[in-house]
Amino acid sequence: MxxxxxxxxxxxxxxxxxxxxxxxxxxxxxxxxxxxxxxxxxxxxxxxxxxxxxxxxxxxxxxxxxxxxxxxxxxxxxxxxxxxxxxxxxxxxxxxxxxxxxxxxxxxxxxxxxxxxxxxxxxxxxxxxxxxxxxxxxxxxxxxxxxxxxxxxxxxxxxxxxxxxxxxxxxxxxxxxxxxxxxxxxxxxxxxxxxxxxxxxxAAVDHFIITIKGKQSHGAYPHKSVDPIIMATEAVDAFQTIRSRSLSPLEPSVVTVGIIRGGERFNIIPEQVHMEGTVRTYNTEVQDMVEERMNTILEGITHAYGGSFELKYDRGTPxxxxxxxxxxxxxxxxxxxxxxxxxxxxxxxxxxxxxxxxxxxxxxxxxxxxxxxxxxxxxxxxxxxxxxxxxxxxxxxxxxxxxxxxxxxxxxx
Structure with missing residues (x-):
């Protein structure tokens, strides 16, 4: 009661x-x-x-x-x-x-x-x-x-x-x-x-949306594709180095990918992959660094595989x-x-x-x-x-x- x-x-x-x-x-x-x-x-x-x-x-x-x-x-x-x-x-x-x-x-x-x-x-x-x-x-x-x-x-x-x-x-x-x-x-x-x-x-709350673009192909002919799923998985791994290698270990930050969507059928390598997530920080200079590093990482990975990307980075609540x-x-x-x-x-x-x-x-x-x-x-x-x-x-x-x-x-x- x-x-x-x-x-x-x-x-x-x-x-x-x-x-x-x-x-x-x-x-x-x-x-x-x-x-x-x-x-x-x-x-x-x-x-x-x-x-x-x-x-x-x-x-x-x-x-x-x-x-x-x-x-x-x-x-x-x-x-x-x-x-x-x-x-x-x-x-x-x-x-x-x-x-x-x-x-x-x-x-x-x-x-x-x-x-x-x-x-x-x-x-x-x-x-x-x-x-x-x-x-x-x-x-x-x-x-x-x-x-x-x-x-x-x-x-x-x-x-x-x-x-x-x-x-x-x-x-x-x-x-x-x-x-x-x-x-x-x-x-x-x-x-x-x-x-x-x-x-x-x-923390400040930022929201990012990424489209990784490749080339579609039959799953049995991967050499005919530019695989956006491979690029996306490498990007997720590389994003974690922003926190561990690009920022001071004393500076609080989080980079989380919460959504990965791509593909329509088990034997088709898709044309693109959608990724979405959040960045949490306390310092505007850290915000700048995270956004810059995300762009650099995506540019390097997609260029290496022959693909491309779009990044929409929205700075939300401070x-x-x-x-x-x-x-x-x-x-x-x-x-x-x-x-x-x-x-x-x-x-x-x-x-x-x-x-x-x-x-x-x-x-x-x-x-x-x-x-x-x-x-x-x-x-x-x-x-x-x-x-x-x-x-x-x-x-x-x-x-x-x-x-x-x-x-x-x-x-x-």
């Missing part, structure tokens, strides 16, 4: 009044997940709740994004808090009574849809924070801007989306925040634990850097809420997050929320067995509400 807090603290009191409703909304969001730029039901649920709290609400930002503005009765700075709303093309395999059985079409394939990255928790926590702070409006010194973002996992092909499009459409205008907070579920932390990385926290000064400023708040021993200082990871786009504009803090109920297990994020417990909502709401109020109060002291 999820515990309810009945304390004298106004935040705790507000949580006790709203938690059951927030849990119910979390179940609804989880049971009916939606992919990026298609979060229509989720967006409406969010907007309706914010309006019911008396916030100023703007909708249809970056397709389905929602922004709610809560103006306190006292003057002060502006703090933004962001939650992402989109789900993933994953078929859920949990024992939740509210598990998703939704299906949709993604990249011309029928797929399941699941909140396999915890965005239902992110959205629900932020709705809870809005409920808590709206009840305390008279004592809030400043303004809170609640940003509910679509398409963090990426927009559909041919569409813009996510944090970048929200910024382009003016989400940081009128009023512009002085700082921004965000959180992400963590399948390696128990409910009640938090994770924080000061400084570089999550690295997420937690502002060191602001991060250290918020540590006492986090420790006060969960206990010093439950705030875990974490190493940087090679995963990416477009919260970075916001944090490049104003100082930001992005922390991890433990979601695994003690005594249970969860699959990792982006897997069918990812299982975030309802009890993490209470912790997330308490932590974020306290962080926001402490930031606003400290900024005017």
């Amino acid at each position: 999820t515990s309810l807090i009945f304390g004298k603290d106004p935040i705790d009191s507000a949580i006790s009044k709203n938690l059951r409703k927030i849990i119910k909304m979390r179940h609804q969001i989880h049971q009916y997940p939606e992919l990026g730029n298609r979060e229509f039901k989720t967006s409406k649920l969010v907007a309706d709740h914010l309006l019911s709290l008396g916030l100023e609400v703007e909708t249809d930002i970056a397709y389905t994004g929602v922004v709610g503005v809560l103006k306190g009765n006292k003057p002060g700075p502006v703090i933004a808090v962001r939650a992402d709303m989109d789900a993933l093309p994953v078929t859920e395999d949990t024992d939740f009574p509210f598990k998703s059985i939704e299906r949709t079409t993604f990249l011309d394939k029928e797929v399941g849809v699941m909140h396999a990255c915890g965005h239902d928790i992110h959205t629900s926590v932020q709705l809870g924070v809005a409920s808590v702070l709206a009840s305390m409006k008279r004592s809030i010194p400043g303004t809170v801007k609640f940003i509910f973002q679509p398409a963090e996992e990426g927009a559909p092909p041919g569409e813009e989306g996510g944090a970048e499009l929200m910024l382009k459409q003016g989400v940081f205008n009128n009023p512009k925040p002085n700082a921004i907070f965000g959180l992400h579920t963590h399948a390696g932390l128990e409910v009640g634990q938090l994770g924080l990385t000061i400084g570089p926290a999550m 690295a997420t850097i937690n502002d060191p000064v602001l991060s250290r400023k918020m540590i006492p708040t986090m420790e006060r809420v969960v206990g010093k021993e439950k705030l875990i200082m974490m190493d940087p990871v090679m995963g990416g997050e477009d919260f970075a786009v916001f944090a490049n504009e104003v100082p930001g803090v992005y922390f991890r929320l433990g979601v695994v109920k003690p005594g249970t297990t969860s699959g990792w994020i982006h897997t069918p067995k990812f299982r975030a417990d309802d009890s993490s909502l209470e912790v997330g709401i308490r932590v974020m509400s306290n962080m926001i109020l402490d930031y606003l109060q400290s900024s005017i002291d």
Whole structure:
């Protein structure tokens, strides 16, 4: 059972009044997940709740994004808090009574849809924070801007989306925040634990698409071909030398080929092979080096075999850097809420997050929320067995509400 807090603290009191409703909304969001730029039901649920709290609400930002503005009765700075709303093309395999059985079409394939990255928790926590702070409006010194973002996992092909499009459409205008907070579920932390990385926290995310072109032939006559499969396999091997031989061993980076497609029949050497993958880095000079080396490797291999190539290299989400000064400023708040021993200082990871786009504009803090109920297990994020417990909502709401109020109060002291 999820515990309810009945304390004298106004935040705790507000949580006790709203938690059951927030849990119910979390179940609804989880049971009916939606992919990026298609979060229509989720967006409406969010907007309706914010309006019911008396916030100023703007909708249809970056397709389905929602922004709610809560103006306190006292003057002060502006703090933004962001939650992402989109789900993933994953078929859920949990024992939740509210598990998703939704299906949709993604990249011309029928797929399941699941909140396999915890965005239902992110959205629900932020709705809870809005409920808590709206009840305390008279004592809030400043303004809170609640940003509910679509398409963090990426927009559909041919569409813009996510944090970048929200910024382009003016989400940081009128009023512009002085700082921004965000959180992400963590399948390696128990409910009640938090994770924080000061400084570089999550990597830049680049996406590459390669077409290796050869000459088609019968499989029994390979000498008549220019075999793109041979060229592709050599390229995959050679890409790994970028990390091991071209870059400093102290410089974090990843080069991963995730897709190789080629051929139509077992006895035909195809004309071309499609390759696709990701590069993760923290340093723009390393990004430059990786892209340059990929071009050089592909040029050398294809030239040696008599083929050719096309490389499309897309620099996507930048690295997420937690502002060191602001991060250290918020540590006492986090420790006060969960206990010093439950705030875990974490190493940087090679995963990416477009919260970075916001944090490049104003100082930001992005922390991890433990979601695994003690005594249970969860699959990792982006897997069918990812299982975030309802009890993490209470912790997330308490932590974020306290962080926001402490930031606003400290900024005017």
